[in-house]
Amino acid sequence: MVRQSQSFLSQLYALTDFVFIQLVFLFSWWLKFKSGLIPYENPLPIENYALWSVVYGGIAILLSYFVNFYTPKRKKGFSYELFTIIQVYTISLLILLSFLFIFKELDISRSYLLLFLVNNMLVISFYRYMMKTTLKKLREKGYNKQFVLILGAGSVGKHFYSNLIQHPDLGYEVVGFLDDFLVKHESGFDTFKPILGKVDELEDILQKLLIDEVIIALPLNAHRKYGRIIGICEKAGVKTLIIPDYFDFLPSRPYFDNFAGIPLINVRDIPLDEFRNRFLKRAFDIIFSLAAIFITSPLLILIAIGVKLTSPGQIIFKQERVGLNRRTFMMYKFRSMRVQAENSSDKQWTTADDPRKTKFGSFLRKTSLDELPQFFNVLFGHMSVVGPRPERPYFVEQFKEEIPKYMVKHHIRPGITGWAQASGLRGDTSIEDRIKHDIFYIENWSFLFDIKIIWRTIINGFVNKNAY
Known part of the structure; x- marks a missing residue:
């Protein structure tokens, strides 16, 4: 549902992280060797430090990808991000020190590297917090809002709706429901999110209302309708996503596998299978x-x-x-x-x-x-x-x-x-x-x-x- 936007955000975070690391390098260089605030003796040329700054930035970005730091974790607060930033940038510096030892760069100032590390953690944490807060406020004000129609007002649809309204910062708004067995107000939903009609009326609804995504939350016995529903959505240029009626049996992060050309749902997603x-x-x-x-x-x-x-x-x-x-x-x-x-x-x-x-x-x-x-x-x-x-x-x-x-x-x-x-x-x-x-x-x-x-x-x- 949010894969494309989150992929863009991940790439943006990685690029911005790298840029900030290089800016912090310049600031730390000035603070250590040019400001006169910290004593020093015979520093190496800035070019020597610049090379290792680029290496450090590459290590930090790769390590961030490796530990899925750029993968969105909506249930995690900023404290989780802060803890991960400290870990990633500290381990990156330890790896950099190993490279310096291997390449016999013994004259690089260790006190400068410590200053560089602390400044990196402070700056990255601050800009991450500001970006997270700004995106949340923009989405709450309605910018880049995506309109969602849910097919099925039973337990699955109700569960999805209840979860979605707890995350207004994601920028999704449910315009209503389609259901064959319930009528308006019977499902106990907010009156502002009505049951607009039956599932067979989907094509007319898509023509009348601005819908970005359709969520299929129908029971298993409605499986025969899926082909027609997906065909109508694709004809209208609307994205379709399916919530399986058996989602309670799935892990927190299920994913599709492929065996002999057949897609399979992996019921237990285990990172250590990789x-x-x-x-x-x-x-x-x-x-x-x-x-x-x-x-x-x-x-x-x-x-x-x-x-x-x-x-x-x-x-x-x-x-x-x-x-x-x-x-x-x-x-x-x-x-x-x-x-x-x-x-x-x-x-x-x-x-x-x-x-x-x-x-x-x-x-x-x-x-x-x-x-x-x-x-x-x-x-x-x-x-x-x-x-x-x-x-x-x-x-x-x-x-x-x-x-x-x-x-x-x-x-x-x-x-x-x-x-x-x-x-x-x-x-x-x-x-x-x-x-x-x-x-x-x-x-x-x-x-x-x-x-x-x-x-x-x-x-x-x-x-x-x-x-x-």
């Missing part, structure tokens, strides 16, 4: 897990010694879990309980005062240090750093019958931490709420979302009252 996204996430997992293992290696050795000294048995506890595509794998943890009979723990939850735990094991669980060996699971490809937490097969079989959409979590690799855990849903918390968070993560994955979850996990700490 190869480039899977490659990026897997590369990050390998680098992050190697770094984590290297950094925590002294701690791993100390914990291993502690486990061995405090109770007899193996240091590493291996337990079967269900992972990607419902395949099982052995998940590693530092042993926090006394040695038990094989599989005896596979059907039991751990409780707060569980007698099976050792004192040292209780400390490991409370601080989540028992999960450090899972970075080896990440390295081996069983898990990801971020993703839904894996569960034991016994409970998976139980939950898939009790919790709606529980098995959706197995469309991606399980993680050491996840959106549910970063939101405080650990241990003895609602399984339903955790699944809702997991599905939201699966459908809205981005690289920056992973970074946000990792950062949130670190900031909130590894100690949790529900972790036992």
Whole structure:
């Protein structure tokens, strides 16, 4: 419905971002080296800096496209844009620093780059806010307004109308409805949005009224009428869009796939189905897990010694879990309980005062240090750093019958931490709420979302009252 206008806005945002980055470069150069407000020593010629300013602008634009920053997110406020701007421009600078190191540009002023980064974030945020506010006010005043006719005044049409009037800034106005079974005022709609007639009167309505788009919101049993409706709309030069009567079963962002020349509706849109996204996430997992293992290696050795000294048995506890595509794998943890009979723990939850735990094991669980060996699971490809937490097969079989959409979590690799855990849903918390968070993560994955979850996990700490 708004794809063409949003595509234009996306391109406009990208071009304007790049222009502003170059203007900020000039301003930062003057502020640092010409204003006399900041001390400096023997700066390089401006041409040296200008080249890397262009490179930085290219990196920022590409990264913005990669994380879908230019894709409109109507339900997100400006705070979301501000957070994304900070992340994108900071990561872009880190990438630029890597290039400077590779090309041995060691004389570029680091204090200038920091000033450049801060000014970029301030200016881009300000102009984005002003543009967003201006567009909203113009559309609310009726500029560039698009007139919409809805076919079907039942539950689907009513739901669409209710959602559309909550977004006056989009510039769409519903002129009325066509319906075969309801008459004016019977549907409970605002009297200013009447039922204008029956669906068969569409051709006459399009000739009498200025209509830009027709929304087909008819029930499934009216499917036979679609061909005639679309033919009438195309003859009148009016765009046609269809809301499927089964939209409640579709994800927040459904899309059409193509198989053997036949269009198919993909019921579960998963960004990680794309190869480039899977490659990026897997590369990050390998680098992050190697770094984590290297950094925590002294701690791993100390914990291993502690486990061995405090109770007899193996240091590493291996337990079967269900992972990607419902395949099982052995998940590693530092042993926090006394040695038990094989599989005896596979059907039991751990409780707060569980007698099976050792004192040292209780400390490991409370601080989540028992999960450090899972970075080896990440390295081996069983898990990801971020993703839904894996569960034991016994409970998976139980939950898939009790919790709606529980098995959706197995469309991606399980993680050491996840959106549910970063939101405080650990241990003895609602399984339903955790699944809702997991599905939201699966459908809205981005690289920056992973970074946000990792950062949130670190900031909130590894100690949790529900972790036992």
